Amino acid sequence: MERAQTSLNSDPEPRGRWSFWRNLSGFWLLGLCNNFAYVVMLSAAHDILHQQESHNSTSPVSISTSRGNGSNGNSSLYDCNPVSTAAVLLADILPTLVIKAVAPFFIHKFPYGCRVLTCVATATASFLLVSFSSTVGMSILGVIFASMSSGLGELSFLSLTVFFDGSVLGGWGSGTGGAGVIGAFLYSAFTQAGLSPRTTLLIMLVVPVVMTISYYFLLVFPPAFSQCSVQGVRMHCAKYQTLTGYWLLSVCCCLRGLGSRIQGLVKFIVPLGLVYFAEYFINQGLLELLFFPASFLSHAEQYRWYQTLYQIGVFVSRSSLFCVKIRRVWIMSVLQCVNAVLLCVAVQFHFLPNVFTVFVIIFYEGLLGGAAYINTFHFISKEVAREREFAMAAASVGDSLGIALSSPLSFFVHNYFCSR
Numbered sequence: 001m002e003r004a005q006t007s008l009n010s011d012p013e014p015r016g017r018w019s020f021w022r023n024l025s026g027f028w029l030l031g032l033c034n035n036f037a038y039v040v041m042l043s044a045a046h047d048i049l050h051q052q053e054s055h056n057s058t059s060p061v062s063i064s065t066s067r068g069n070g071s072n073g074n075s076s077l078y079d080c081n082p083v084s085t086a087a088v089l090l091a092d093i094l095p096t097l098v099i100k101a102v103a104p105f106f107i108h109k110f111p112y113g114c115r116v117l118t119c120v121a122t123a124t125a126s127f128l129l130v131s132f133s134s135t136v137g138m139s140i141l142g143v144i145f146a147s148m149s150s151g152l153g154e155l156s157f158l159s160l161t162v163f164f165d166g167s168v169l170g171g172w173g174s175g176t177g178g179a180g181v182i183g184a185f186l187y188s189a190f191t192q193a194g195l196s197p198r199t200t201l202l203i204m205l206v207v208p209v210v211m212t213i214s215y216y217f218l219l220v221f222p223p224a225f226s227q228c229s230v231q232g233v234r235m236h237c238a239k240y241q242t243l244t245g246y247w248l249l250s251v252c253c254c255l256r257g258l259g260s261r262i263q264g265l266v267k268f269i270v271p272l273g274l275v276y277f278a279e280y281f282i283n284q285g286l287l288e289l290l291f292f293p294a295s296f297l298s299h300a301e302q303y304r305w306y307q308t309l310y311q312i313g314v315f316v317s318r319s320s321l322f323c324v325k326i327r328r329v330w331i332m333s334v335l336q337c338v339n340a341v342l343l344c345v346a347v348q349f350h351f352l353p354n355v356f357t358v359f360v361i362i363f364y365e366g367l368l369g370g371a372a373y374i375n376t377f378h379f380i381s382k383e384v385a386r387e388r389e390f391a392m393a394a395a396s397v398g399d400s401l402g403i404a405l406s407s408p409l410s411f412f413v414h415n416y417f418c419s420r
Contacts, residue, residue: 019220026218027168031175033211034153037123039183041146093403095144096151100397103155104390115156116215120208122149131201155393158377162388163222169381170321173374177318180311265391268376269398271329275372276402278336282343282365285410289347289417292355302355306362313366318374325375332372339365
């Protein structure tokens, strides 16, 4: 098994097989718990918002009388939702994007323990707010808290991996992939068994507890691990900041240093962002339009299977770091863009024979996205010689930026096809 180079701030020493498995399982659980609330909120918020809309509706007219095998009561060939699923995506990704874009430049001032407690608190708040929500705004606030928890957790735990054996990055990636499959499955299973969305979300309050236990009791930290690490640019600029009257020179120094730090990460951020741009354009702009009326599956069931197979593909490829490593992430960017073009043309001309063909493409799409994610951070940990803690955090903005940029295009495609 390939080992990543240990952090400059830690001592490279074997901790024994017991410590190895504790850290590997600890990061797997941290990855699972970090993305769990984010995944579950997408489904739970939809259910509760639907219930609120039903309670607040004053129209006695049923919306289901004008449809066939679909679910949304419109006459469009594509059986469209009144609002694109990209609307939910945009609300869900923006808090994460802001945190990932801004936090890496000052987050080092806060101990990792405080960051984890913040993630736990915001994840707990998200479950409580959505489960007890009585208004649309309250539910959306709960989704925002889930997004904040996921964004802060991702950049913090990715940074934390540089203090451990390189294998923990594979555990983290596999855990984040598993969150999509396990979170969606458990939510569906509990609600299908007859539990209300509120009760289901309250049961899932165990997830922040597991995150707390995983960090504070399961991980075996290196002896030289410092909760308050200081980034290099601050050290370079300190001599200027101590001189009265030279504050402008200090600012210029810091900006120049930050620019050089980001410049070295562009080759990682751009391919990752492009993969996720194409990926979420497919997921939120095209999948709801790929409807096969002749299938034995309803539109809702087709879409649910699309998302499930995508999550399985992501889980498989994010767990693949132990078996295979792919240096040229740009290849996956190109292949994902080919997928997006292919499915966009399929929406226009309806040449795909059946829903099972789309199932195969969507599973393959998930494989590409998950592989791009885990290989990007693996090679950052291997190739960035200095400030890897900062590099891992800063590069995490790539996927969120790609997702956010895909939303306007998804809106446009949805409106274009659904107006026909």
